[in-house]
Amino acid sequence: MRNNIERVYFTEEMIQTRVKELGTQLSEDYRGKEPLLLGVLKGSFIFLADLSRHMDMLCDIEFITASSYGAGTETSGEVKITKALDSVVEGRHVIIVEDILDTGLTLEFLKKYLSSLNPASLKICTFLDKPSRRKVPLRADYVGFECVDAFYVGYGLDYAGHYRNLPFIGSLKPDIYA
Numbered sequence: 001m002r003n004n005i006e007r008v009y010f011t012e013e014m015i016q017t018r019v020k021e022l023g024t025q026l027s028e029d030y031r032g033k034e035p036l037l038l039g040v041l042k043g044s045f046i047f048l049a050d051l052s053r054h055m056d057m058l059c060d061i062e063f064i065t066a067s068s069y070g071a072g073t074e075t076s077g078e079v080k081i082t083k084a085l086d087s088v089v090e091g092r093h094v095i096i097v098e099d100i101l102d103t104g105l106t107l108e109f110l111k112k113y114l115s116s117l118n119p120a121s122l123k124i125c126t127f128l129d130k131p132s133r134r135k136v137p138l139r140a141d142y143v144g145f146e147c148v149d150a151f152y153v154g155y156g157l158d159y160a161g162h163y164r165n166l167p168f169i170g171s172l173k174p175d176i177y178a
C-alpha cells in the first residue's frame with residue numbers, strides 16, 4: 001500500500017500534534033455544554049476517534065453518511081444522505097466533524113439540513129481544508145490544516161475505498177489512477 005504513495009504531505013506526528021491542539025481548543029470552547037460530535041462517514045471516523053479522545057468532557061458521538069463522490073476523485077455535485085441520524089439534534093450544541101472540506105457542497109447541504117432541526121449551535125470542524133476548490137462560500141470554524149489542491153489519501157481519506165488506514169496523509173502516484 002505504501003509503495004503507491006508519491007508524496008507525504010502530513011506526517012503522523014504532525015497530525016497527532018494538531019489533533020491534540022484542536023481537541024484542547026474544543027474542550028475550552030464547549031466547557032459545560034456536552035456537545036454532540038457528528039462525524040460524516042466514512043472519512044471522518046479516524047479523525048473523530050482521535051479528536052474525541054483529546055476532549056476532556058462529556059460528549060455524545062453520532063454519525064451521518066452523506067456522499068457526493070462516486071468511485072473517482074471528482075465530486076458529482078449531488079449530495080445524498082444515506083445514513084440518517086439516530087440522535088436528537090434539537091437544542092444540542094452540534095459539531096460536524098469532517099475529514100476534508102473541498103468544494104463545500106457536502107457541508108453546505110448538511111449545514112442547511114441540520115439547521116432545520118433547530119440545534120442550539122452548529123459548528124464545523126474539518127481536518128483538512130482546500131479553500132482553492134470551493135464552489136460555495138462556506139468556512140469551517142475549526143481547521144486542522146489548510147492544504148493545496150491535490151487529491152489526498154490516508155487518515156480516513158480514501159481513493160476508491162482504499163488507503164483510509166494510512167496513519168499519514170499523502171498523494172498517490174499518477175499510475176494508480178490509470
Ligand code: IMP
Nearest residue numbers: 075101102103104105106151152157158
Ligand atoms: P465537498 O462536498 O466537495 O467539500 O467534498 C467533501 C468530501 O469529498 C469529503 O468528505 C471527502 O469524502 C471527499 N474528498 C474531497 N477531497 C478529497 C481528497 O483529496 N481525498 C479524498 N476524498 C476527498
